[in-house]
Amino acid sequence: MKPGNATDLFKAAAEGNRIALARAISAIERGDKVGEEVSRLAFPKSEIGVSIGITGSPGAGKSTLTSAIIDVIRAKDEEIAVVAIDPSSPFTGGAILGDRIRMQDHALDNGVYIRSMATRGHLGGLTVAVPEAVRLLSAVGFATTIVETVGVGQIEIDIVNEADTTVVVVNPGWGDSIQANKAGLMEIADVFIINKADRVGTRETRRDLESMLDLSAAKEFRPPIIETVASEGKGVAEAYDAILSHRSWADASGLTAERRRRRRRNEVERIIRATIEAKVAKLIRDGESDGSFRKLDDLSLDPHSLASSMLEGSQ
Numbered sequence: 001m002k003p004g005n006a007t008d009l010f011k012a013a014a015e016g017n018r019i020a021l022a023r024a025i026s027a028i029e030r031g032d033k034v035g036e037e038v039s040r041l042a043f044p045k046s047e048i049g050v051s052i053g054i055t056g057s058p059g060a061g062k063s064t065l066t067s068a069i070i071d072v073i074r075a076k077d078e079e080i081a082v083v084a085i086d087p088s089s090p091f092t093g094g095a096i097l098g099d100r101i102r103m104q105d106h107a108l109d110n111g112v113y114i115r116s117m118a119t120r121g122h123l124g125g126l127t128v129a130v131p132e133a134v135r136l137l138s139a140v141g142f143a144t145t146i147v148e149t150v151g152v153g154q155i156e157i158d159i160v161n162e163a164d165t166t167v168v169v170v171n172p173g174w175g176d177s178i179q180a181n182k183a184g185l186m187e188i189a190d191v192f193i194i195n196k197a198d199r200v201g202t203r204e205t206r207r208d209l210e211s212m213l214d215l216s217a218a219k220e221f222r223p224p225i226i227e228t229v230a231s232e233g234k235g236v237a238e239a240y241d242a243i244l245s246h247r248s249w250a251d252a253s254g255l256t257a258e259r260r261r262r263r264r265r266n267e268v269e270r271i272i273r274a275t276i277e278a279k280v281a282k283l284i285r286d287g288e289s290d291g292s293f294r295k296l297d298d299l300s301l302d303p304h305s306l307a308s309s310m311l312e313g314s315q
């Protein structure tokens with residue numbers, strides 16, 4: 001296998017070569033030509049597997065829950081992939097190591113593939129790279145891919161909302177569900193999980209969620225609320241059943257097909273946006289280096305005229 005050859009890389013990854021898979025995802029992450037080619041090869045088989053998005057506030061227990069769901073899936077002898085989104089902000093950066101340690105339970109299991117992804121490098125960042133990586137994982141044979149991300153920003157919410165089923169994890173205690181609501185997580189949930197249900201306040205949190213659901217625009221599918229103690233594996237089988245029930249309903253009602261249709265279009269839009277943004281950045285850099293902006297500074301040329309001439313020059 002020659003590194004850098006997308007066809008060989010994809011073929012090896014599809015045959016179960018994990019090193020090839022890791023390299024292919026790195027190429028996607030960088031957003032280079034090899035990454036694009038790998039994505040193109042993966043595309044026809046990119047919707048065989050299903051995706052589950054898991055989000056919630058920092059420390060809600062998403063990784064612990066993911067790890068417990070892996071146990072449930074492995075008990076059925078199915079393979080599973082996990083994409084953990086490394087938030088590059090220092091605020092949550094410290095949690096990455098924790099994730100790795102928790103996930104290490106599965107490190108020696110070849111039926112489990114865990115990958116962190118970060119924003120670095122890619123044109124369009126995670127919003128372009130993550131869906132491509134999820135497609136690749138499906139194409140190389142993973143029936144299920146979980147995408148774990150902290151629900152702190154619009155980018156993370158966009159990513160997780162494009163999964164076939166979106167799980168929002170909240171904790172007991174006054175405030176967490178309200179925070180989740182403010183962050184826009186209520187609207188995207190297909191399944192709610194109250195994790196750390198061993199703590200006080202579980203009943204109140206359930207009541208909060210129920211009343212928020214009552215108030216929100218009636219959805220065709222009312223998200224179920226499942227209580228878990230992920231650190232002890234309690235309630236996790238029920239949580240996974242709720243995910244499967246949502247999926248059956250979504251498949252039958254046409255929601256899955258509709259979401260995937262929207263996701264494909266969003267991907268095109270993001271790629272176009274990222275490409276145009278890169279061109280804008282280049283025009284500005286060139287304008288600085290070739291002195292075009294000086295005319296602006298001595299007020300001899302107005303911004304409209306300068307922008308027009310720079311755009312014309314780039315044609």
Ligand SMILES: Nc1nc2c(ncn2[C@@H]2O[C@H](COP(=O)(O)OP(=O)(O)OP(=O)(O)O)[C@@H](O)[C@H]2O)c(=O)[nH]1
Pocket residue numbers: 056057058059060061062063064065092095096098099102150195196197198199228229230231232
């Ligand atoms: N009491 C209790 N603690 C839990 C439970 N589930 C997870 N924890 C603990 O909560 C802490 C955070 O768990 P993580 O799984 O890292 O949470 P996370 O949501 O992935 O965190 P970030 O990725 O940093 O946002 C850890 O110390 C876990 O052991 C639970 O059900 N009950």
Ligand SMILES: [Mg+2]
Pocket residue numbers: 062063064095099148
């Ligand atoms: Mg985590």
